[in-house]
Amino acid sequence: MASKLFPVSRATRALRRFPLPTPYRSFSAAPQRSSDVLMIHRNKPTNNPSIPFKFSDQNLKLVDEILKRYPPQYKKGAVMPLLDLGQRQHGFTSISVMNEVATFYTMYNRDPVGKxxxxxxxxxxxxxxxxxxxxxxxxxxxxxxxxxxxxxxxxxxxxxxxxxxxxxxxxxxxxxxxxxxxxxxxxxxxxxxxxxxxxxxxxxxxxxxxxxLTGRDTCENSAGLTNLIEPVWNPETMMRKDNALDEQPQQ
Structure with missing residues (x-):
């Protein structure tokens, strides 16, 4: 049955007797490797578990305030603001900060950053x-x-x-x-x-x-107001008055 679906010619059988030419490299569909910077911690003089980290007394009060925002069964949801708090205190999210707060998260600085x-x-x-x-x-x-x-x-x-x-x-x-x-x-x-x-x-x-940095205040049109100019909005004219529907003429 297999030979009817995938016929093999004599020439193909003959080729099987000979080894593949060198150099030969097998094809592999391996998954894409993500960035080592994001996925793997490597100890450095400025970032290793031997460097202690503890929240300051002031920040411990903030930790308590942050945890109060989450229901008892969802305290783990505080990992984001707590990591941010640790980063603000230490300057970057070192492995010691992560060990104090959580085991892993990629959206924080894993190495020292500038001022x-x-x-x-x-x-x-x-x-x-x-x-x-x-x-x-x-x-x-x-x-x-x-x-x-x-x-x-x-x-x-x-x-x-x-x-x-x-x-x-x-x-x-x-x-x-x-x-x-x-x-x-x-x-x-x-x-x-x-x-x-x-x-x-x-x-x-x-x-x-x-x-x-161009002089405009927020995100208004840099050429000035160009639409919604008339009529000028006014609560008295733009809002329907009480009993307005009752005053409509009968059809």
Whole structure:
């Protein structure tokens, strides 16, 4: 039956007598290997289980407050804010922080980061918005002398690429620590980085306020209001009055 479904010629039988030519490498459909940085911990002088970590007294009070937000059967749900709290205290989510809070999570810094942690969004809206995120990446590379995934020699800046940060309308943008800086240009990002570096070493240095760096307040049209101009909204005119339906003429 098998021979009728898959006929084998004499030539094929003859070839079986001879070994396959060398070099020969078998085909393998092995699963894709994920990044070692995210999946595997390797002890380092700055990140190993022998370095102790305990929450400070102040943060222990915050731990109690955080745990109160979760029902008794869902206390494990507090792993995210607790890891964040540990990262804020220690500077990064070391293996000791993780051992104190949880066993594994990939969305935290597993190695030390600089005083200013830059996360540049390079997804489609930021690539298309304004001057485009590629121009911002190039400007950061030139100004800091590093590429994404690295820290400056002075330890001030760590710089990575990330997925969408949810400020698409003000693209291109970058998150620095907890702040969003939006509507960036190559010139404005360099000015911002210079100010941050000076602020780290000089008291009183003024750093641009977070938000759009083009002068607009939030995410309004940069050309001004262009729609929904008339009629002006007014609760008295836009809302139906009481008994309005009763006053409708009979059909």
């Amino acid at each position: 200013y942690f830059l996360q540049i969004c390079t997804t489609t809206p930021c690539q298309l918005g304004g001057c485009g995120s590629d121009a911002i990446v190039k400007a950061i590379n030139e100004h800091l002398g590093i590429t994404p995934g690295h820290t400056t020699k002075d330890g001030l800046f760590t710089y990575i690429e990330v997925e969408c940060l949810g400020a698409c309308v003000n693209a291109p943008m970058v998150q620095i620590n907890d702040d969003y800086y939006e509507d960036l240009t190559p010139e404005s990002i360099k000015t911002l980085l210079t100010a941050l570096k000076e602020a780290a070493t000089t008291t009183g240095t003024k750093v641009p306020a977070p938000g759009p």
